[in-house]
Amino acid sequence: MNWETMILSSLHAIAAVIWVGGMFFAYRVLRPAAASLESRERLILWEKVFRRFFGWVWFFIFVLVISGYWDWLTRLGPIEQAPLYLQLMEWIGWVMVGLFTWLFFWPFAKFKIRMAQYEFAEAGHIMNTRMRPVIAINLMLGVIAVVIGASGPFWPVIPF
Template sequence: MLQSLLIVLHVLSVVIWVGGMFFAWMFTRPAAVEALEPPQRLKLWNGIFRRFFPWVWATIIAILVSGYGYIFLIFGGMGSAGLYVHAMNGLGFVMIALFLHVFFAPYRRLARAVAAEDWQEGGRHLAQIRMIVGWNTLLGILVIAIGAGGRYLV
């Protein structure tokens, strides 16, 4: 029962985080560029991030708790975990680091620029966020692929 709960929590958290980034990058971004002028687009993104980032914080905590819970309660520790688990762990920390950078640097600057109605500055920060989120989305997809098929490749 515990094993199932840990996996469900882990997978749902990954789906929320990576799925949210994928949706934002592949669908929201192009539609916003097509339909909105820069001031409205920057306000939209600031609002999206303000609502999405608390979920990312929650998913990061849930992913770490469920992942390490699984590793130590089910596998008996990192030494017993397969290479695919170590790959997910390492790439997951890269993803967390990228999110922390976005949250504490360009997102805060974006929010300040939007509040000051400095659209040019806001656009620079949004472009930086977009690039990092694009890379984080690709990493997330890779981690999902490793999680789904990694144990079968060894």
């Protein structure tokens, strides 16, 4: 294994852990802690959190795609010949990217507009009914992908 592979594999793992860890923090730590705030202040906090975190998520997606495919193609050859666990991680990753893209360009865009117009009830409704479920699904998928990534090299080889 060369330095390039070690660096790319490390960047891949770091990007995945921070994305999934950020969702866990937001969903399981910040959300309950922010519940004690008044609705308006809570929504202002969430808007600031989403704006900062979602910018990082775009960066993480870029790092994950580039590092993942680079590592895969340089070490393992054609994608079709990759082990099942890597193919599962790839599909889960693309589902997560698709969900995040939808979240960012539709519900989050509407959320920002409602916040800018001081329509806090509508913004809260968008956050609770459109954004929160997608974040919960992506958190679950991210945890599954991390488990697959950690355990997959130890799976028995299944011929197709």
